[in-house]
Every structure is written in C-alpha cells, then in structure tokens.
Amino acid sequence: MAEEISLVVTGLCKDIDGATILDEVGFRAGPGITGLVGPNGAGKTTLMRCIAGILAPTRGGVAVCGQPAGSDHARQLTSLMPEHPDLYPGLTVAEHVAFIGRLHRAPRWRDHAAQLLERYQLTDKADKLPRELSQGMCRKLALVLALLKGARVLLFDEPFNGLDPEAAIDLRAELEALRAQGALVLLSMHALADLERLADRLVFLREGRIRAAGSLDDLRAEGGAAGLEEIYLQVMRSATGETR
C-alpha cells in the first residue's frame, strides 16, 4: 500500500541563543500545496529547517509521513530548497547533480537530471563552478537538486526569488505537476498574489506563532476578505491588536 503523505507539526518550540524563535507551532498538511506566510523574521525558514531535520526542535516534534523529522526515513522522503542555495564551491553543475542523484539513489536520475538542467537553462553550464554562475543560476541549480531527489514532501523556501520570468513560469508548472502527482508541498513566499494562485491552504506565522491556518475559501469566509492580501493584513493586524 502506498505510504500516506502527511506532515504533522505538534507543539514545536525552537530556541536559538536563548531567544524563542518558534513557540508551540502546530499544524497538519496533506497532499497539495500549503502556503507558509508571515513577515520577515517570523520563523518560516527555521520551521522548514526543523521539518527537514536540519535543526532539532527544543520541544515538540515533527512527523513526516509518520516518521520523526531527522530520521533516515523522513530525510529520504523530504527535500528542501533553501532560501540561500547551499552549493559546494569545488563541484561543477554536473558534479552537483551526479552527487545528489547517486546519494539519494534517485530512480533514473541521469535522465531526470538532463531534463531538469534543460528546463532550467543549465545544460550549457554543466562544467561551471558555483562562483562562475549568476545568483539566479545558483538558485536554479538549487531547485534542480531539490527536484532531482524525487521526494514526496517538498519544502520550498522563497523558490521564485531571483528566477527569470521563463524559469518562474516553469516552476509554477512544476509545482502544479507535483500537486497533481499527490506530493505534499510547503511553499514559503512573500508574493501573495502569486501564492494565491497556487496554494490549496495557508499557514500564517508571526513571531514564531501560528496566527491562522486553513483553506483560502475558509479563511475568506471567516474574515469576509476578498483575497489573500486582505486576509494576510487581517490576520497580522489581529495578531498585533491593530484595528485599522
């Protein structure tokens, strides 16, 4: 039987250097695209790093398809595209994809890598080192590496930043294809008008705490707001007690 794709975050707290960065964060997500929104410093990247098993929670926990985050099985199921690409300075583009393809024993990784490099206009950069690439190209390579793993749970931290329009259109199609395949996507981004077209449900984070969560339709109905930008302002203002 196919493994149920799920993400369950329960009472997650993360302290860094004595400061509380995540405070009793709890939500559930299933297949589809869950948008993660919140102001700068809300804790979105920290939350994604806890889900990916890169950071250990101070308290509480994360289960990826029933497996504790950070366990071998959960790591195998999860892929993170970080906000700031984490590339190896001494490896070329081709060596990066070969390393990730082999490391994760991704099925048919060579064909998949060739397709992804072509889609994101990196085929002719195969012999280049990260320092020889533009910032946007480095982000495209990080995207290719995140997709190459063939994970069912994908965490994208501001994936559209720095992408040219063509790559952004391809990424949008990629995210829609992942949803159609039944993958679980957690998508952090600030461009709310774009996110509104993609997300099935939303999680709002501010100062390390969940302020609202639900489907766009439910959130619209609750606040009487027309779109995500308006909902966002309502949620964030009510979190700070503003009435405007």
Ligand SMILES: Nc1ncnc2c1ncn2[C@@H]1O[C@H](COP(=O)(O)OP(=O)(O)OP(=O)(O)O)[C@@H](O)[C@H]1O
């Ligand atoms: N390694 C660290 N050491 C100290 N503080 C940290 C560290 N990592 C994150 N923080 C703090 O945790 C808070 C949340 O940061 P985080 O990067 O998770 O926010 P974010 O919601 O992703 O922000 P942005 O939208 O700007 O990317 C910030 O106040 C940040 O300064």
